[in-house]
Amino acid sequence: xxxxxxxxxxxxxxxxxxxxxxxxxxxxxxxxxxxxxxxxxxxxxxxxxxxxxxxxxxxxxxxxxxxxxxxxxxxxxxxxxxxxxxxxxxxxxxxxxxxxxxxxxxxxxxxxxxxxxxxxxxxxxxxxxx
Numbered sequence: 001x002x003x004x005x006x007x008x009x010x011x012x013x014x015x016x017x018x019x020x021x022x023x024x025x026x027x028x029x030x031x032x033x034x035x036x037x038x039x040x041x042x043x044x045x046x047x048x049x050x051x052x053x054x055x056x057x058x059x060x061x062x063x064x065x066x067x068x069x070x071x072x073x074x075x076x077x078x079x080x081x082x083x084x085x086x087x088x089x090x091x092x093x094x095x096x097x098x099x100x101x102x103x104x105x106x107x108x109x110x111x112x113x114x115x116x117x118x119x120x121x122x123x124x125x126x127x128x129x130x
Contacts, residue, residue, distance in 0.1 A: 058114035
């Protein structure tokens with residue numbers, strides 16, 4: 001088992017470096033142009049290993065969501081209930097993140113905007129219903 005945190009992992013480190021700056025990035029295959037998240041060492045479309053990290057618009061559509069009534073991790077116990085959504089980015093890839101509580105509960109098809117929240121020194125994407 002590796003001692004690397006997600007922020008230090010060679011495949012994911014560029015994402016976290018940009019997230020610290022408030023920028024949403026995904027991998028792009030330089031051979032076929034396919035965008036992907038999560039990062040992979042090779043393109044699932046054409047198998048090329050030549051990739052670049054590119055900015056994408058921090059907007060998308062909620063594709064699915066779940067409301068947790070039991071903490072997934074001990075540090076989340078005080079935040080019960082909380083919502084996690086799968087968002088289809090306008091650029092194409094899907095990304096998972098917590099939903100920032102708002103005046104109404106989320107629904108499939110709602111538009112969402114990414115915001116970065118830093119917890120214990122690690123940035124993570126959270127979604128605000130637009």
